[in-house]
Amino acid sequence: xxxxxxxxxxxxxxxxxxxxxxxxxxxxxxxxxxxxxxxxxxxxxxxxxxxxxxxxxxxxxxxxxxxxxxxxxxx
Ligand SMILES: [Zn+2]
Numbered sequence: 648x649x650x651x652x653x654x655x656x657x658x659x660x661x662x663x664x665x666x667x668x669x670x671x672x673x674x675x676x677x678x679x680x681x682x683x684x685x686x687x688x689x690x691x692x693x694x695x696x697x698x699x700x701x702x703x704x705x706x707x708x709x710x711x712x713x714x715x716x717x718x719x720x721x722x
Pocket of ligand 1: 650651652653654655678679680681683702
């Protein structure tokens, strides 16, 4: 797995959950180059954000196509 920030090597690491969310130890990934940490919850949030951005991009693309069709018909 590559780091999304620096494309460095991510290694499996274990972290203590100090917020006490019910899991004392968390398994995640840590970048050996920049120290970025990713755990399953962070990855889930990123997937949700990517899905939202993809929906917005599709919506904007549809609107742009409609605008293009209107311009083409009037020309
Ligand atoms: Zn990194």
